[in-house]
Amino acid sequence: MDFPVVAVLAATLTIATPLVFGALGALLGERTGVLNLGIEGTLYAGAFIGFLVAARTGSLALATLAAVVAGALAGALMALLAVTLGVNQHVAGIGITLLLVAACDFTNRQLFGGGQQTVTEKFGRLFAGGGIVAQYPMTFVAFLVLAPAVWWVLRSTGAGLRLTAVGENPEAADTAGISVARTRWTALVVGGALMGLGGSFLTLSVLGTFTLDIVSGRGWICIALVIFGRWKVVPVVLGALLFGLFDALQLQLAITPAFGSIPNELLIALPYLVVIAALAVRGRGVRYPGAYLTAYRRA
Amino acid sequence: MAAARSGDVSSLRAAPLVELRGITKRFGSLLANDAIDLSVDAGQVLALLGENGAGKSTLTRILYGLSRADAGEIRIAGKPVTMTSPADALAAGIGMVTQEFTLVGPMTVTENLMLAGSPLGRVDRKAARARVLAASERLGVPVDPDAVVERLSVGERQRVEILKALLGDCRLLVLDEPTAVLVPADVDLLFASIRRLTAEGMAVVFISHKLHEVVDLADRIGVLRRGRLVADLPAEGLDPVAIAALMVGAAGPADADLPDDVVDEALATAVGLDGAAPSTQAGPVDQGRPAALQVTGLSLAGDPRPRLDDVSLTVRAGEIVGVAGVSGNGQTELVAALCGTTPVTTGTVRVGDAEVTGLDVAARLRAGLGRLTEDRRGSVVLGMSVEQNLVLEDLDRFRTGPFLSRRRVRAHAEALIERFDIRAAPGDPIRSLSGGNMQKVLLARALERDPTVLVASQPTRGLDVGACQYVYAQLRALRDAGSGVLLVSEDLDELIGIADRIVVLSGGRLVGEVAAADATREALGVLMTGSREHAA
Secondary structure, eight states, X not given: OOOOHHHHHHHHHHHHHHHHHHHHHHHHHHHTTOOOTTHHHHHHHHHHHHHHHHHHHOOHHHHHHXXXXXXXXXXXXXXXXIIISOOOHHHHHXXXXXXXXXXXXXXXXXXXXXXXXXXXOOOOOTTXXXXXXXXXXXXXXXXXXXXXXXXXXXXXXXXXXXXXXXXXXXXXXXXXXXXXXXXXXXXXXXXXXXXHHHHHIIIIIIISSOXXXXXXXXXXXXXXXXXHTTTOHHHHHHHHHHHHHHHHHHHHHHTOGGGTTSOHHHHHHHHHHHHHHHHHHHTTTOOOOTTTTOOOOOO | XXXXXXXXXXXXXXXXXXXXXXEEEEETTEEEEEEEEEEEOTTOEEEEEOOTTSXXXXXXXXXXXXXXXXXXXXXXXXXXXXXXXXXXXXXXXXXXXXXXXXXXXXXXXXXXXXXXXXXXXXXXXXXXXXXXXXXXXXXXXXXXXXXXXXXXXXXXXXXXXXXXXXXXXXXXXXXXSTTTTOOHHHHHHHHHHHHHHHHTTOEEEEEESOHHHHTTTOSEEEEEETTEEEEEEXXXXXXXXXXXXXXXXXXXXXXXXXXXXXXXXXXXXXHTTTTTOOXXXXXXXXXXXXXXXXXXXXXEOOSSSOSEEEEEEEEETTOXXXXXXXXXXXXXXXXXHHHTSSOOSEEEEEETTEEOTTOOHHHHHHTTEEEEOXXXXXXXXXXXXXXXXXXXXXXXXXXXXXXXXXXXXXXXXXXXXXXXXXXXXXXXXXXXXXXXXXXXXXXXXXHTTOOSXXXXXXXXXTOOHHHHHHHHHHHHHHHHTXXXXXXXXXXXXXXXXXXXXXXXXXXXEEEEEEEGGGOOHHHHHHHHTTOOOOOO
16 A cells, blocks of 8 residues: 555644644743643634634735734733632633633624635645645744744743743742743733634634634643643654644545545544543653642732 | 951941831731831841741741831831832842742752843853852852752752842841751851851841850840840840740730749740750660550652661650651651551551551551641641541541431530640631640540550641640650650750650661760751761
């Protein structure tokens, strides 16, 4: 059998792209001690707002910007609830996801319900026909700009030290004159913007339209990837690639006649099962950030 | 020496370096600081003394911007300043080392020290490392700039905290009970460092509840009691007994119900006149007495080193055996292994005649083990009442069929409240009790069963002098009644004072044993820091 290795690897990178945006966005928040479970809704909002603005203005630049702003606002809402008001992070995050998914579905039905599927402009692939490197621009941004940038910021800058200090020991950061609230707000807003951008990849690069349940649990996968990668950039990106690889494999297997007897649902579940297995193996004995899930209040 | 140092700064007397005027802070109905006026000059060491809860920590938190005073002002070099955060305090040249270190465990020493005032952009690790080395030079104690903080000892972490203050260019260094966590050798290093720094002109506020340790370090001594400054005197020629009386408030009406000998012992503890030993050793215990607790070859595997390594010890009926050690050297694990909350890897535990090694907690209690665990609030159910907590470990005795007999539970509680002088009603929520009263409830619960041996871990931590004396009296009474007591404590004075023998745990091993009558803080300190020589 002639297995299309190049196509699978190219698909791996494409599939991993929104995961890299989402997981690195989540990682920033979690390094400061805030788990943003609003990620699923934020990806969804990024996908929908990007689609909406593209449909109305025809400008991909404006649409991308709008998705980023929407994500940043979702991050700000999380910060308001979890940092400023000290609401339980799980409740705040899940609430944001429910709110954003419902609001996007509602707006979608109001504006685009009935009639034909609206199709928008979408980004084209660079290096078309170039095999593995025939990718959308955002894929290059994710792997060549964003991941190295986040890695460098965390490793070599004062901002990175602050993020880590706030997440590990907010009291220590506070006594060092670092504002815990401002650091967490910044991380959540920037992280939200990245999630919004990741969500818009699904509509503005891959599909050129919006469908219900377009995110289909990718946000939760990102949360798992951050734990899998132990809050470090390189393993998180590798985890995203691992998920992408299995997702690409199952897509390929689904259209390979030799595997036609395997139920499609089982194949779709494959990458999720791999992530669960990987977490079960690597997720043991994980050392969480010291202030994980904890609101900070001065005594 | 104190006189010489104050002489150096007399020409600068114009305005004190830092001056507190009328600082007042209230928490609910508690007046934590009551119109406190204090000042400190450059090159001076001001020792702030007082019991737990006297208001020392509150005052320093205000000085460092961690709390805001309800009234009063802080002046630096004569100018009023407002402190709303530690950043303001740092900017004003005030550095502080709190009792709970504020270090980021997974980061290195250098990274921790870079945190304050680091830019958002690229940081220069090499330069930061060099600054750390230079500052440790000033301190006179070497510090490894590349060590990961969570792997350092408590003494080393404290040095990192002081370095942090030095790198912030502080002119006033506030040390909140810095010696409470240190072994004697580290205390000496700390004092030497403080002398070096004050010689450079640094002012130091040193908080302690032990007078004897600060008398030759301090230039001035301020004493706080119940939120008020009751003395502010030059250290030279001070009267230790008078200061101690002020500290514990021996003459105060609120303490009138304490018996005289309690106050005397409290004074002795505070002053340290006799090595702080309220000595009442019963003398050498007859080796022929039956063992109340026998531990043989107890080990608990751990990574990378065993957490307990071949621990064997015997507590005989009618003796108190103290366990000394720097925190984290296996005390918690030993107590957990004895109480049955951690399964041991190898070894046996016998209570009286019964082997209890494989038994669960309830079976051990039935076998005659009593326990006072380290975590007082974790040993009661906070949401339940005093009477309910008192019967928790022994429900069967109070059952009528499947139901608890409220009448018998109430009668039981009333009897114990009377016998152990617990200041609470049976129906009070245990959450509302003070630490001392909560400890009385736990003592009552453990002692009421007439244990063959009582394992007591840090039984006086956080208690005031009166409550401590109460606990000591109960432990001694238990010993005199023929039970064994294993007392695990970080307070050497306490161990020397009430134990008959003291064993020392270091790195999970028993590294020595001394008779309490021959024990000194220094000798125990040497053993605690890991020297394997057995004191004969």
